[in-house]
Amino acid sequence: MMTSFGAANTAIFGDPKLQIQGFNGLKSSGLIPLHRGFHGVSVSSSNSSVVRAVSTPVKHETTAEPKRSKVEIFKEQSNFIRHPLNEEMLNDAPNINEAATQLIKFHGSYQQYNRDERGAKSYSFMLRTKNPCGKVPNRLYLVMDDLADEFGIGTLRLTTRQTFQLHGVLKKDMKTVMSTIIRNMGSTLGACGDLNRNVLAPPAPLARKDYLVAQETAENIAALLTPQSGFYYDVWVDGERFMSAEPPEVVKARNDNSHGTNFPDSPEPIYGTQFLPRKFKIAVTVPTDNSVDILTNDIGVVVVSDDNGEPQGFNIYVGGGMGRTHRLESTFPRLAEPLGYVPKEEILYAIKAIVVTQRENGRRDDRKYSRMKYLISSWGIEKFRNVVEQYYGKKFEPFRELPEWEFKSFLGWHEQGDGSLFCGLHIDNGRIKGTMKKTLREVIEKYNLNVRITANQNLILCGIRHAWRRPITTMLAQGSLLQPRFVDPLNITAMACPALPMCPLAITEAERGILDILKRVRAVFEKVGLKYKESIVIRATGCPNGCARPYMAELGLVGDGPNSYQIIFAVTQRKYDFAQIWLGGTPNQSALAKCFLNKVKLQELEKVIEPLFYHWRRSRNSKESFGEFTNRLGFEKLQEWVEKWEGVPKLSGKFSLKLFGDKETYQVVNELAKLQNKTAHQFALEIIRNYVAAQQNGKSAE
Template sequence: MTTTTTSFGAANTAVLKEPKIQIRSFDGLRSSNSSLALTRNVNLFSVSSSRPSLIRAVSTPVKPETETKRSKVEIIKEQSNYIRYPLNEELLTDAPNINESATQLIKFHGSYQQYNRDERGAKSYSFMLRTKNPCGKVPNKLYLTMDDLADQFGIGTLRLTTRQTFQLHGVLKKNLKTVMSSIIHSMGTTLGACGDLNRNVLAPAAPFARKDYQFAQKTAENIAALLTPQSGFYYDMWVDGEKILTAEPPEVVEARNDNSHGTNFPDSPEPIYGTQFLPRKFKIAVTVPTDNSVDILTNDIGVVVVTDTNGEPQGFNIYVGGGMGRTHRLETTFPRLAEPLGYVPKEDILYAVKAIVVTQRENGRRDDRKYSRMKYLISSWGIEKFRSVVEQYYGKKFEPFRELPEWEFKSYLGWHEQGNSGLFCGLHIDNGRIGGKMKKTLREVIEKYNLDVQLTPNQNIILCGIRKAWKRPITATLAQAGLLQPKYVDPLNLTAMACPAMPLCPLAITEAERGIPDILKRVRAVFEKVGLTYNESVVIRITGCPNGCSRPYMAELGFVGDGPNSYQIWLGGTPSQTALARSFMNKVKIQELEKVLEPLFYYWKRKRQSKESFGDFTIRMGFEKLQEWVDKWEGVVSTPPKYNLRLFSDKDTYDKIDELAKLQNKTAHQLAMEIIRNYATAQQNGKGE
């Protein structure tokens, strides 16, 4: 892989003992048209009262004045008048689709053009809209609006994403403006949900009243505001330039406008992004120690709240360089875990994040989009060089990374105390797809009790602010639609994820969302065949292509689309999402999965150490041994279930259980056994009600 290197001016660092002003200038990103080149003025001041500091850098990285090759998308962005042209013209035509340039630009507005790949003949175009919900927060009014829009203009379903947002599929071009304006006027937005800029900022979705959780969510919201585009293109397009006033905290405005270290384009409508925005998408997550509900190490920037012994937030640890996307059989592309960058005091987090973003903006590759994510810049430079450049934009040295406890995956499913006398209820949604009776019932509950919701990074939903008196009726209503408490859901389903893939995603090679229900059933059958118990599980994630939207490279068992009806199999992630999986086999046909899974699970059952997870087991045994077991496997004798549910229930009861089971993609026998098993366990443990 070739890389673009950057030279810098002489490193000249000093302690500023009294207020001084130094002015430097250097060329910003240069285009083929030199008249569009921007110049930034660097004004270095002594420390302001809001940002106490000891050391400030007095030199700023200088870009070389040589022309570099740029991808087609970079030229489209440059010529777009800040993401307007030609999208504004294409939306006015009678055609059901938009042209190539507009297709690239509409991503910045939060939409992708798609067509139904199941249909033959003329392409049936539609648009997917993705909302932007920092921390996954969705006000009551916005949820009800999204629910309505799905029925009126979409395909009748809502989808929860792995980045705490909604996706609305099937919107026709002629209805785009109506849908967009409805979202905007209902306290929502799709701005920046896609495109070459900062995407939705993750944070734990649990609405705890605890200081650390509240501080993490507030920080995520501030980072999202800081990195939101400022040039107005979104509102020009969808609400005719109407000013949607959003009160921003003064610290966000101050950090955005600060140009003490050459981070901004002066007098530009996009002070941070400029005309070119970022080289590629950019992902940020904020969390608290131990809580890895956000897959913290998969983000370009991971921010972790650090508190004192009294639980008061003091600052943040920062990770950098995570990312999932790759290209099949191109070893220079790879998934990567984020690594520690350093620690900053809490008042500096916006400046530190901005410095990291600008370092990527100035140095990330713009010639080949396969290598444009920040993980490749850090892999090329090394963390020490990357840190030194970020520090020049930040104006300080990073403090040493603070020690953290071990990470744990937290789903927040079931009922929990919020800490302010209210309750919240986390609901498992298979693959994040809300439709049919489930969709109708969720709306009924959310509307009747006037509930706000939060979306989780595992495609689930949390109902917030529930009074204790409402718990029983809400539980009963939800259960009638198959929205059961987690103890009644197959453990394999609880941690599984899949991307939408076919039929609408243009990048999908094979099935993911439509295929995972059957795959999970087959894995459960293999568990039973080799003697694994019902309450044992592995983290399974499936994606229809190598881009990794469902983060399969962090799974204990990852399936990555590798051709029609075939997958790469990845092994070795951990239940806590702290280790990368590795590619084990290529092009395994869907009908042959059992030939691979049976020996792996059989030997895990018999050779594992105490409490050893499947992912840890595969790494300890080594892939050579695993492959030997697969190659020599002759199978085990299957033992059919001893009992048949039909023998123990009347027809009416059986039919009701069968109907409920179908809502969860299970057989009546499976669901009945789960209910009986969980009830018996609860009675044995003295927890029966």
């Protein structure tokens, strides 16, 4: 006996708060069903309920209409994401209406306004490109550089998903900017909105089979899940198509409907009229390489090779996601978990089956719970796997064992393996501006280099001849693009979202404040005796949505409320002083942090981190990271240290040294300190601490 869709959802979601509202097949409301056919399967559940409706049956006329969010109605009435956006872009207003504001996200843009300015809102648009694997052809980089100056705010931003963001584009210039990107090997289609976002992969241009397969797979997945109905080209280039030829295996996988995944005769065979319940994120990588934060994605794909290094298939993780809502415990960040293994020729079909499972069952009534992580959290991985297997058409093989993950930055100079070099450049917060922007353009243009964007907001210059290394190094140094050994280790792993002044969701500073926070953390490191080479992963976001993935950090700062206004560097900044502090992530991005303290004033950050860093230095195990240390000790002990802290104990009197006996000594020490970007006092104190440590170690040896 078939169950009704509503009953099926109730059986699946034991927690009423997380019950999926049946959304599809709403004939009485005029909705086009997400799935026109009925595909019955049998799925066992932990509570012995039997769910037989995997896809959506036609809704009975007597059944009450389910709730649905306003965004679902906008999508339904848009004729595949065209209207009223098309009409809104043609009028003279500086902004667009609510429906168009939601729809333009599918085109890769967000409407914003400058929140530093008072009075009438000055609207503009942020554009985000879509660059699978972070690949950016030479021509596209130069075009984006030009657009930033001519139509943006003079800067480019590298995102945590290996794409560009272009800020400050006025509505009247949008069509010019969009069409220019499209005509120059770029796209913004699907960079935002309720569909698959940019697909991540390790950015290193290594001529290794596993890396090449990972990158090719990421590109194929991106092509498979790219919208097909043409709305993007209709709005921005008057219907002219600029789609490159797709591999035949991608076309075949998209068109396959042998297991009821597709909408027959629809312009969007995978997405239908309603697309997905919420954004969807996928990353592909190779064993050990966690440069893409693999466990934070809806789907994580890992290349599995045989003993000869020949790729054979893929491990698949599912259910990761960072977003949450403050003080709402039913929302949470979550790590992806193993689903299974598939042979390499089956990966596109497996990905499609997972996406369709979320399309059919993800919540569409409350967007806070629409990500796939909530579906898996409520169903459990076994039930989720059983449903996916109906769309995949076969059982997943057991997950293959993997080695430990490592964070790889790819900074500095490296051999590509094909006779060329690549050079990874650290970019603070991914913001390319000023002299750095000018220098990068000169190098990329002069040597005709392609580039790649990393998931840590950095840039890689590719295909460099050995003879070019010296002149390029000189040019980069003149543009303040330093080799990694000259960059503070704290800065190398730090990330922050743009936040204020443009992001409408931000409630605190992030990008504009993190460099100051890093300096303050470095000062505390020096105060408690930690060495300069010591580092922890620090990430900051202006709201709980987690765009810079703060819930994976060893020290995560999440904006949590306003306090005052300040003028900093002659720029009016809305200064927000409250943050949540999250602890417990690990350097290899394999553990989820937990909220340690709520509503911490950033002015008082040192009162929290000073005792933690002091005890970490004194009580850690060999090679134990800060995140591992906080997890081992537990929050109760950490809070006790913070509450009882009275400051760093002073050095014993017999080691007390006068810092500077005369002006000449101070001047010499000051010059040496400048080489390490320190003050004379900081440098002198470090020498003293090293001296004390050496004396103490000597006594221990005796």
